[in-house]
Amino acid sequence: MTPHTASGIEIVHLSHAFAGRKVLDDISLSIEEGTSVALLGPNGAGKTTLMNILCALIKPDSGRVMLDGVDLARQPDAIRRRIGAVFQDPSLDTRLTAWENLEFNGLVYGLPRRERARRIDEVLDLVELGDWRDEIVKGFSGGMKRRLEIARALMHQPRILFLDEPTVGLDPQTRARIWSYLEHLRTHRNLTQLITTHYVEEVAGHDRICIIDRGKLLANGTPEELRARHGTSMIRCMPRDAETEAALRAAYPDIRSLAGGRLGVALASPDMLDAFLATYGTRLRQIQIDEPSLETVFLSLTGRELRDRAPGDDTAAGVGEQAI
């Protein structure tokens, strides 16, 4: 007797280690059918490992995964028909044409000829690659390859779609296009989507956001919930000299060190900002005040900026920033 489990994704106490190093640490998460969840975390957080486990490419050390009501460990083959995956690294055969890549996928999923022909037209239409069907994939741009991979993942009409950083390295127009395809699939096909990203500005449109860092799930909620629960205004500043830095560190014990010698101070109240500016306003080389945003949610949860690796790229962080 199996208890009735809702469709969608159910992850229970999932842990995994590589060579003794914990990469996923007791992850539990449940995702309702037809919703989309963004998994936000910096590089090395464990996102790809989680995706690989969900696609049954690696076996987790412990924990249980139910996809569309089926236990992954017990019936991996039944699950493979119901999931589609777009991997972080490219996985097309670039020596074949777009059509041949899709035809291959139709064959390995056991679709009959007529069904294959119909669905290839359909998915190529969806990602607007109909004119390129007989071109060799090697000549495609990064964005076209990505769109073709999404088309391929949809060929067998999966119930759940996993996308691992689908927009990384793409230009803004292509990114917007990809999000609009995914939005369309969600509303028209009731497709459950789990999407990883490390672009904070891309997650606001999803039903839920999960923040993952160092293998731990730190937060899970709607964007509004996260902002209300964890969001604080932040001051990010660069002290003019070592003396000022020492004074700041003494005055604000929970101050955070950020990339490029900058410091971050969480603002508990508006008065605090006034006091800060009155005392230190003239002793800073640079200051910026962030309204509560997903970026500051991430910062306050992890103590790190998402863009640790790209100092100076603050403009891209988007939401609610003001430079003074």
Added chain:
Amino acid sequence: MNDLIPLARGLYGIWLREVMRAVRDRGQLIGGVSRPLIWLLILGIGLNPYFRGEVYGEVRFVIPYTYLQFLFPAVIVLNIMYTSILFAVSVIWDREFGFLRAILVSPVPRGLILLGKILGGSTIATAHGGLVLILARFADITLSWSQVGLALLLMFGLSFGLTSFGVILAARVRSFEGFGVFSNTIILPLYFCSSSIFPLDPSLTRAQTAALYPEWLVFLVEINPITYAVDALRGVLINFHQFDPRLGPAVIIGLAVAFFFIAWLDFRRR
């Protein structure tokens, strides 16, 4: 039964992709055509007059064949060896460029993925071996259709075993770098030690053979499985055997089963 049709489509898809890839790969095709031409036209014709002992006024060998006829089956084996063993490139390509994951998330079982790839590789290798048959007239060999059919069957068996061997190699090679090495350290030594380009005359006694060739060389030839594959093809194509005729097919089947099994163990483990 209804479950088998989708699986058969999967197997077909994986096989078809390998074949398509090979048809488009100009370099491989050029190699497959030029290699037998060079071996037969240059080495074959060049050594043809020296093959008989009577050149030196004394008949020592009793093989009633020209050197071209003797060499012909071995060149087929050489072409198969190159194509099969270098099939490792295709396997490494899939792994390095991520395509393997796209296959692994599909519902096709692991064993069938492996079988599809190896069948694809064997088909290509058999075709490359078959190309050589077109030159049969030129080597003064006339073939009946049944000979051609039997030869293709043996060639496919050999291709299957050696393609599996290529897959086993691929699992142990980290990158593309080691490839020139393959042909120089594996293919050519095996080929030269298979009695492909010189005979071990069956009419000579062991002692006489030992007087003609050093013991180690005879030993190497006799433990080399390729020797028996060449012998089997000689049996079919020019009706000449240096060894027990049953040995050839037995060795070919043995290689195919053993190497496929090892490849399967490797693939299941990853």
